[in-house]
Amino acid sequence: MVHRPMTTFDRICLIDPMYDISMHKAQPVQYMERTRLYYEAQGFDRAYQWAQHDDVPFTPLSKPLSESRIAVVTTGARYDRLMTDPRFVDSGDVNDLPSHLFARDLAWDKNATHLNDLGSYLPVRVLQKFAENGSIHSIAPRFHCLPTEYSQRRTRETDAPEVLSRCQEDRADLALLVPL
Amino acid sequence: MQQSIVSAALQLFETASEPGTVVKDPNRWGTDEWRQRYMEINSEDRERMLRQGEERRRERKRLRDIGHTRQD
Numbered sequence: 001m002v003h004r005p006m007t008t009f010d011r012i013c014l015i016d017p018m019y020d021i022s023m024h025k026a027q028p029v030q031y032m033e034r035t036r037l038y039y040e041a042q043g044f045d046r047a048y049q050w051a052q053h054d055d056v057p058f059t060p061l062s063k064p065l066s067e068s069r070i071a072v073v074t075t076g077a078r079y080d081r082l083m084t085d086p087r088f089v090d091s092g093d094v095n096d097l098p099s100h101l102f103a104r105d106l107a108w109d110k111n112a113t114h115l116n117d118l119g120s121y122l123p124v125r126v127l128q129k130f131a132e133n134g135s136i137h138s139i140a141p142r143f144h145c146l147p148t149e150y151s152q153r154r155t156r157e158t159d160a161p162e163v164l165s166r167c168q169e170d171r172a173d174l175a176l177l178v179p180l
Numbered sequence: 181m182q183q184s185i186v187s188a189a190l191q192l193f194e195t196a197s198e199p200g201t202v203v204k205d206p207n208r209w210g211t212d213e214w215r216q217r218y219m220e221i222n223s224e225d226r227e228r229m230l231r232q233g234e235e236r237r238r239e240r241k242r243l244r245d246i247g248h249t250r251q252d
Binding site: 035056057064083084088109111119127 | 233
């Protein structure tokens with residue numbers, strides 16, 4: 001099977017809350033294994049195939065952050081979605097932010113955290129501050145909702161190129177991915 | 181805290197020199213209770229989980245049958 005790298009942005013940066021850096025409990029939560037066992041316990045007989053891309057392109061920054069425009073990409077949605085609803089790429093205005101996004105259809109620890117604090121998973125306001133103090137040039141006018149899909153093909157061939165195209169329309173230099 | 185996490189992510193754009201670079205952020209979640217609990221499967225939950233799975237498969241089939249799926 002030929003993998004086409006998913007890294008269609010100049011940079012992808014993952015902020016992973018699953019990773020614990022404590023010196024005495026330095027084991028990351030075995031997220032993939034637990035997910036596999038969870039769905040197995042629900043009677044799904046075909047385990048999810050995680051995407052793996054051994055050959056990932058890498059492009060160093062072509063200009064400093066202070067001259068770069070940054071787009072934000074989330075896996076949350078602007079509307080309340082059921083697990084069975086079709087998912088599509090969607091975009092919102094960074095100057096007209098909702099109070100929160102929706103993601104009850106995604107697998108995350110709903111006991112440990114919540115979506116009430118928009119800044120914890122859609123860091124637009126922090127980036128706006130960084131633009132004001134000159135750490136970055138600007139934030140792209142739209143944030144993008146990238147749907148997580150069971151189909152890797154759909155992510156690779158439809159959704160990721162669509163987000164890339166919207167980032168390019170907005171003249172973004174970098175994209176910060178914050179998955180839920 | 182949000183500011184420091186985003187700042188660390190941005191710095192990674194400048195400092196990463198190869199794909200797959202991971203940086204551990206020094207912020208802590210607070211308690212570690214969630215670590216054990218996340219997607220935990222208890223033996224007493226098994227029947228409930230199987231029922232949930234069956235409901236989900238049934239609902240998916242119903243939606244497929246009426247065309248309520250992505251067509252691309």
